[in-house]
Amino acid sequence: MKVFKSLCLFLALTASSELFSQEPDSVLISRIYREALTNTWSYNVLKQLCKEAPHRLAGSEGSLKAVHLMYQKLLPVADTVYLQEVTAKRWLRGKKEEIEIIADGKRRKIPGLALGGSIGTGDKGIRAQVIEVQGIEELAKIGREKIQGKIVFFNLAMDPMDMSPGRQYGKAGSQRFNGAEKAAYYGACGTLVRSLSNSLSEYPHTGIMRYVDSIPKIPAVAISTIEAENLSKQLKENPRVEVSMKTWCSVPPNEKSYNVIAEIRGSERPEEIITVGGHIDSWDVGEGAHDDGAGCMHSMEVLRIIKTLGIKTKRTIRVVLFMDEEMYQVGGQRYAQWVKERNEKIYAAIESDSGGAMPVGFGCSASDKQFAGFLDIKPLFEPYGVKLFRNGGGGTDIRFLGELHVPLMNLIPEPQRYFEFHHSANDTFEKISFRELQLGCATMAAMVVMLDLKDSFN
Ligand SMILES: [Zn+2]
Structure with missing residues (x-):
């Protein structure tokens, strides 16, 4: 009986696995x-x-x-x-960032997100004039004299006419990843980075950035694509616009x-x-x-x-x-x-x-x-x-x-x-x-x- 049962079970199993493999x-x-x-x-x-x-x-x-x-x-x-x-x-962001555009005695707060890995400014913050560039390659052309002591504003947009967003991201990515290091090399005191987003929106987008040990570390903050457009327009009308940045990042x-x-x-x-x-x-x-x-x-x-x-x-x-x-x-x-x-x-x-x-x-x-x-x-x-x-x-x-x-x-x-x-x-x-x-x-x-x-x- 037991043998018969096992035989039946064996036959049933083979049949079902056969069925499965034939599916x-x-x-x-x-x-x-x-x-x-x-x-x-x-x-x-x-x-x-x-x-x-x-x-x-x-x-x-x-x-x-x-x-x-x-x-x-x-x-x-x-x-x-x-x-x-x-x-x-x-890496810890700490308190919410305070970013302000200062022009003609007026201050306007805009949303910002410190980039991952960035140092913080602490309560003291930084305040400086702004110089806009379209990606890190432009820094060398502009040169130290015009960059020294300023906040570099990286405003290279993701190319809307490239139908591969991944490729757009790749092309604009270096300003976020090593913009701070490159700007600091020319004497900048901080960086603002246009968010790596191909839509125009109010959201800032963060992401990782890196420093190199041989170059001073300066704070890096992402601003939304809409605010990047606004700031760019404002700078064309008034190159003396200043930005104040306060961030409280730390490394626990x-x-x-x-x-x-x-x-x-x-x-x-x-x-x-x-x-x-x-x-x-x-x-x-x-x-x-x-x-x-x-x-x-x-x-x-x-x-x-x-x-x-x-x-x-x-x-x-x-x-x-x-x-x-x-x-x-x-x-x-x-x-x-x-x-x-x-x-x-x-x-x-x-x-x-x-x-x-x-x-x-x-x-x-x-x-x-x-x-x-x-x-x-x-x-x-x-x-x-x-x-x-x-x-x-x-x-x-x-x-x-x-x-x-x-x-x-x-x-x-x-x-x-x-x-x-x-x-x-x-x-x-x-x-x-x-x-x-x-x-x-x-x-x-x-x-x-x-x-x-x-x-x-x-
Ligand atoms: Zn992911």
């Missing part, structure tokens, strides 16, 4: 999309992340809250969940922090791992909904869908919510180092860090043979509007795996609106569309499952 890829993908599009789990988790743990700069209270919240959320959808310790270097001691890691173990080749992730930290304004709560959801939902649909992946699927993408990338570095120490085989790494809008494609950096495998599965995604399979991909956190020759990929959402939200108080949960977020989740899950099923990167 056309397109049917499996449609089941994945249907599951994502009819379930509110990740949308609700994102809401909780945004509302209960906003302001998630590495080492902050918000970031630790987020770590523990996401750990709890991942427990029911993964086989194992763990925290990987990292040391977070910190390092804090212990964590990457959040969750896995579903592979059924045939568990030692091969597909890493999928986003970053759990965010700027200290807004709620980090698009940057990068959405990317965390795209990744976490992969596990939930695999579990819910009972999909048996051959390989281990590992979600990593990286700590500290925004400032020093300690999470990404720690993860790659750990992979190396354990001599793990990462079959592929996919990052989502471009917002929660409608997914349109993937980028992929891999060998020619692997890239051909990536292109082979493209037709399966076309019915869902995911048509861009681009050569060149990766992400800030997973790039450290590149030196281990891991194929690197990224999810590409529709990019035109991303810089309305990015690094600003405008990046809130309300700016997320349920439908678009879930399409991103489905697309990510379908990609992970297909890479595994089709052995795309063998």
Whole structure:
């Protein structure tokens, strides 16, 4: 009897796994999309992340809250969940910035955000005349004499006629990243930077900046695109306009922090791992909904869908919510180092860090043979509007795996609106569309499952 029962069980199992393996890829993908599009789990988790743990700069209270919240959320959808310790270097904005335009004896307050990593001015503040430049290259042409003692106003706009916002950001980015260092080299006492946004709005957008040790450190503050336009106009009428800046940034001691890691173990080749992730930290304004709560959801939902649909992946699927993408990338570095120490085989790494809008494609950096495998599965995604399979991909956190020759990929959402939200108080949960977020989740899950099923990167 017992033998008979086992035989029946064996036959039933073979039949069902046979059935499963015979299921056309397109049917499996449609089941994945249907599951994502009819379930509110990740949308609700994102809401909780945004509302209960906003302001998630590495080492902050918000970031630790987020770590523990996401750990709890991942427990029911993964086989194992763990925290990987990292040391977070910190930066604190402190009191709200006070920025004033002073002209003809009148003072006008405008909103400003100190750039991440900037020194503060303290109560004393700085007050000086302003010199406008279009990017760091102009500094050399203008020269020390005209820059010395002034506040340099970097007003290079993101090019509205470039249809790639990512490229616009890349081209205008240096004024934020090392504008202060370059301006200080010519004797400036501070910098105002036009926000890296391609929309005209009242929101200032922050972001990381760096100093070099050999050049004096001067404070750097972002102003909104609208105020940048206003200031530029005002300076043309009256070059003697002054700006007063007060900021209270500081560097508190390092804090212990964590990457959040969750896995579903592979059924045939568990030692091969597909890493999928986003970053759990965010700027200290807004709620980090698009940057990068959405990317965390795209990744976490992969596990939930695999579990819910009972999909048996051959390989281990590992979600990593990286700590500290925004400032020093300690999470990404720690993860790659750990992979190396354990001599793990990462079959592929996919990052989502471009917002929660409608997914349109993937980028992929891999060998020619692997890239051909990536292109082979493209037709399966076309019915869902995911048509861009681009050569060149990766992400800030997973790039450290590149030196281990891991194929690197990224999810590409529709990019035109991303810089309305990015690094600003405008990046809130309300700016997320349920439908678009879930399409991103489905697309990510379908990609992970297909890479595994089709052995795309063998
Ligand atoms: Zn990001």
